[in-house]
Amino acid sequence: ANSVDVEKLSIADYVKSGMIEYVDLETMYVDHVEKNFDMDAIRNTKMNFAYDAMYGAGQNVMRRLLPDITFMHCDNNPGFEGQAPEPIHKNLIPFASLITESGDIDCGLATDGDADRIGLYNGKGEFVDSHHIILLLINYLVTQKKMTGKVVNAFSVTPRVKKMCEHYGLEYQVVQIGFKHIAGIMITEDVLLGGEESGGIAIKGHIPERDGIWMGLTIWEYMVKSGKTLDQLIDEIYKIVGPFKFERSDMHLKEEVKVAIVENCKNNKYSEFGQYKVKRIETIDGWKYFFDNDEWMMIRASGTEPVLRNYAESATTEKAFAILKAVEKTLLG
Structure with a gap:
C-alpha cells in the first residue's frame, strides 16, 4: 500500500512549483459587479438598503461592494444559529422586524447560505416573493x-x-x-x-x-x-x-397518505376543491389546477420526505390561504 508522510508535505513548496495556484474569486466577482452595475448611483442614493446574509457566503462581497448599508447576520456561524439559511419569510422574521422598526430602510435583500437564492422586503418589512x-x-x-x-x-x-x-x-x-x-x-x-x-x-x-x-x-x-x-x-x-398574492403550505403526512393523494391526482380524481371548480389541469411537474378569476393551486410531492407541497395564487393573501384550506380539506376528506 502507498503511504504518505503528511508531515513532509509542504503547501508552500507546491505553490512555488506551480502545482497549487491561489485564485481570488471574490475579487473577480466584485470587479464583474463594478463593470455591470452603476454602483456609484447605488452608493450615492438617498435610498437606504439592508442586507441579511443569513450567516452565508454573500457577506464579504456585500461588505466590499456596499460598506455603508445596514447589515444583519454577516459574521461566521457555521451552524447558521440553528436556522436553516433558506430566504423565506418564516426564516427572516428578525430581518423583517429590523426593517419595520428602522422606519427608513427602503428595501431589504436576503440571500441563502451559498448566496444563490434571493429573499426581498419592501420598506414596510413585507416579504416580496x-x-x-x-x-x-x-x-x-x-x-x-x-x-x-x-x-x-x-x-x-x-x-x-x-x-x-x-x-x-x-x-x-x-x-x-x-x-x-x-x-x-x-x-x-x-x-x-x-x-x-x-x-x-x-x-x-x-x-x-x-x-x-x-x-x-x-x-x-x-x-x-x-x-x-x-x-x-x-x-x-x-x-x-393584475394584482396577485402567492402562498404555500406544506402538508406533513404519513407516507401512505401522501402516496394515496398522489395516485388520486394521477387518476384525475379532483374536479373541485370545495367551492373552487377545476377548469383545467397542467402536469409538467406535479399538478396545477386552474380555477376562475386567474386563481390556481398546485400540488407537488416531495421526493425525499412524506410531505405534500401546496401552492396557491389569488388576488389577495386571504383568498390564497382560503384556497389552500379548501384543498387540504378535500385531500384529507
Whole structure:
C-alpha cells in the first residue's frame, strides 16, 4: 500500500512549483459587479438598503461592494444559529422586524447560505416573493435596459409571467422544477431570464446560474434609476398582469397518505376543491389546477420526505390561504 508522510508535505513548496495556484474569486466577482452595475448611483442614493446574509457566503462581497448599508447576520456561524439559511419569510422574521422598526430602510435583500437564492422586503418589512421579483426583473430589463430574449421558468412560477411575456412579445417556456432544466436552455439559447419559485433566478449578461446578490443589485439599481419605491414598481407590473398574492403550505403526512393523494391526482380524481371548480389541469411537474378569476393551486410531492407541497395564487393573501384550506380539506376528506 502507498503511504504518505503528511508531515513532509509542504503547501508552500507546491505553490512555488506551480502545482497549487491561489485564485481570488471574490475579487473577480466584485470587479464583474463594478463593470455591470452603476454602483456609484447605488452608493450615492438617498435610498437606504439592508442586507441579511443569513450567516452565508454573500457577506464579504456585500461588505466590499456596499460598506455603508445596514447589515444583519454577516459574521461566521457555521451552524447558521440553528436556522436553516433558506430566504423565506418564516426564516427572516428578525430581518423583517429590523426593517419595520428602522422606519427608513427602503428595501431589504436576503440571500441563502451559498448566496444563490434571493429573499426581498419592501420598506414596510413585507416579504416580496420570487414571482414578483421575476416580473420586476423582466420589466426592468425590457423597458430600461432594452434587452430581449426568451423567458424560462419552472412549473411552480406564476403564469402571470406568461402574460407579461405576451405583453412585451417575448418567447416563454415552462420546464420541470430544478434549475438544471433552466440552465441547460440558458447555455444553448438566447435567454433573458430563468427563474424558480424558490428564489433561484438568473438573467442575461451574467452566468447561466442562480445568483441572489446579482438579482438584488439589479432590483436596487432599478429603484435608484427610477427613483421609485419597490411598491411603486410592483404597481407598474400590476398594470400589466393584475394584482396577485402567492402562498404555500406544506402538508406533513404519513407516507401512505401522501402516496394515496398522489395516485388520486394521477387518476384525475379532483374536479373541485370545495367551492373552487377545476377548469383545467397542467402536469409538467406535479399538478396545477386552474380555477376562475386567474386563481390556481398546485400540488407537488416531495421526493425525499412524506410531505405534500401546496401552492396557491389569488388576488389577495386571504383568498390564497382560503384556497389552500379548501384543498387540504378535500385531500384529507
